[in-house]
Amino acid sequence: MTLPLYVPVASPVHRLSAGVKLLCLAALAVLLFARPTLTVAGAALVGTLAVGLGVARLPVAVLARQAWALRWFLLALLVVHALTTDVASGAHTVLRLLTLVLAAAVVTATTRVTEMVAVVERLCAPLRLVGGRPQRVGLLIAMALRFIPVLVERADRIRAAQAARGGAPRGVRALRTTVAPLLVQLLQMAHDVSEALDARGADDVPAHRPRRT
Amino acid sequence: MRFRRPGAAPAAVDVADPGRGIELRGVGHRYGDRVVLEGIDLRLTEPRVGVVGANGSGKSTFARLLNGLVVPTDGQVLVDGLDTRTQVRAVRRRVGFVFQDPDAQIVHPTVAEDVAYGLENQGVPPDERAARVAEVLERYGLAGHADHPAHLLSGGQKQLLAIAGVLVMRPARIVFDEPTTLLDLVNARRVAELIAGLEQQVVVVTHQLDLLDGFDRVLVVDGGRVVEDAPPGPAVATYRALMEHR
Numbered sequence: 007m008t009l010p011l012y013v014p015v016a017s018p019v020h021r022l023s024a025g026v027k028l029l030c031l032a033a034l035a036v037l038l039f040a041r042p043t044l045t046v047a048g049a050a051l052v053g054t055l056a057v058g059l060g061v062a063r064l065p066v067a068v069l070a071r072q073a074w075a076l077r078w079f080l081l082a083l084l085v086v087h088a089l090t091t092d093v094a095s096g097a098h099t100v101l102r103l104l105t106l107v108l109a110a111a112v113v114t115a116t117t118r119v120t121e122m123v124a125v126v127e128r129l130c131a132p133l134r135l136v137g138g139r140p141q142r143v144g145l146l147i148a149m150a151l152r153f154i155p156v157l158v159e160r161a162d163r164i165r166a167a168q169a170a171r172g173g174a175p176r177g178v179r180a181l182r183t184t185v186a187p188l189l190v191q192l193l194q195m196a197h198d199v200s201e202a203l204d205a206r207g208a209d210d211v212p213a214h215r216p217r218r219t
Numbered sequence: 220m221r222f223r224r225p226g227a228a229p230a231a232v233d234v235a236d237p238g239r240g241i242e243l244r245g246v247g248h249r250y251g252d253r254v255v256l257e258g259i260d261l262r263l264t265e266p267r268v269g270v271v272g273a274n275g276s277g278k279s280t281f282a283r284l285l286n287g288l289v290v291p292t293d294g295q296v297l298v299d300g301l302d303t304r305t306q307v308r309a310v311r312r313r314v315g316f317v318f319q320d321p322d323a324q325i326v327h328p329t330v331a332e333d334v335a336y337g338l339e340n341q342g343v344p345p346d347e348r349a350a351r352v353a354e355v356l357e358r359y360g361l362a363g364h365a366d367h368p369a370h371l372l373s374g375g376q377k378q379l380l381a382i383a384g385v386l387v388m389r390p391a392r393i394v395f396d397e398p399t400t401l402l403d404l405v406n407a408r409r410v411a412e413l414i415a416g417l418e419q420q421v422v423v424v425t426h427q428l429d430l431l432d433g434f435d436r437v438l439v440v441d442g443g444r445v446v447e448d449a450p451p452g453p454a455v456a457t458y459r460a461l462m463e464h465r
Contacts, residue, residue, distance in 0.1 A: 199324075206326075208340060
């Protein structure tokens with residue numbers, strides 16, 4: 007699945023605080039599973055699309071990419087349900103999952119990562135009581151989002167280098183021949199990134215950092 | 220009342236003296252048994268200092284000594300009088316560092332968020348932070364990319380972003396470790412022009428000798444020692460002569 011990043015648009019959804027959006031997302035998830043009816047799931051999907059495309063004015067492609075990336079998984083889910091229970095309950099399950107994924111996409115596309123991270127840091131504030139640093143948790147999340155595409159790019163580069171030298175392994179062998187050099191590269195990169203964090207004052211974080219805007 | 224152990228170093232005092240520049244006193248560094256640098260005594264006060272040398276000559280370690288990323292195993296490195304061993308945080312606030320590979324330096328998913336990272340660490344208030352980020356992005360032609368994912372930028376834009384992330388912190392000195400190695404000619408020229416226009420003291424480690432045009436001083440590092448310390452013309456001639464005999 008692709009990770010939708012912030013899509014800058016001046017909309018009321020964008021202006022809403024990250025905490026409220028995450029609460030709404032959690033409430034939607036609870037509703038979908040507490041009231042498992044086709045009407046509720048259908049209405050939630052329509053509502054999600056209305057908020058995402060109508061109010062937040064996100065490009066259709068942002069949401070379509072999420073649905074498209076899930077197509078095989080959703081299809082498999084439908085088939086399994088059709089074989090084990092019935093098609094209607096399969097369609098219902100698919101509808102609920104698709105709605106949740108699209109709602110999550112609307113939240114991430116309308117919220118800056120720093121705002122999301124600030125919410126996580128506030129939730130992790132009790133860690134301070136045991137000597138933990140919530141900022142570190144926030145940084146961890148931001149860095150995970152930042153380095154997923156880099157990781158994919160590095161893996162592609164390794165596969166391309168192998169292909170250029172006549173290697174075109176498939177299956178488990180492909181996994182093995184890609185994973186080992188990728189791990190070596192990632193360890194080197196982890197060292198470089200830790201140096202960069204030091205150079206940019208990662209250890210300099212004040213005990214109570216001013217809130218992000 | 221607190222007593223100091225006999226022979227212990229005096230408590231570090233975080234008072235910088237900007238006129239002193241960067242001083243290396245009897246500096247050496249080794250990784251295990253391997254000597255990487257030795258016998259370096261220098262004082263760098265010139266606005267533009269270049270460092271050249273073959274691969275593995277120790278120049279990247281030399282660069283990392285200047286802002287405390289590497290602490291010398293022998294001797295002492297002082298930045299404006301601050302010891303990199305005992306006052307590393309104060310040193311890093313004064314000396315920015317730009318790495319060769321911007322992908323390793325960009326730690327946040329979007330452009331503006333990444334530029335703001337160093338300021339967050341310094342505890343700069345949000346309003347001032349936003350203003351400084353906007354100003355730096357505007358100055359380096361990245362304003363239109365503020366909310367774009369960093370991984371979608373071109374190589375040249377990523378290097379500009381990495382430099383912007385350092386400049387926004389307003390260090391007094393900046394160390395560049397091979398800043399143009401991964402760039403095409405156009406972007407390399409752009410970065411060279413950017414470096415030439417900086418008001419800060421700049422130390423540039425590079426293999427691209429034309430980057431050193433107009434520099435005040437160039438150090439040639441070979442086998443872990445500074446074998447030449449001169450203006451660009453004679454220093455580059457020494458470097459070329461060294462390389463021809465390999």
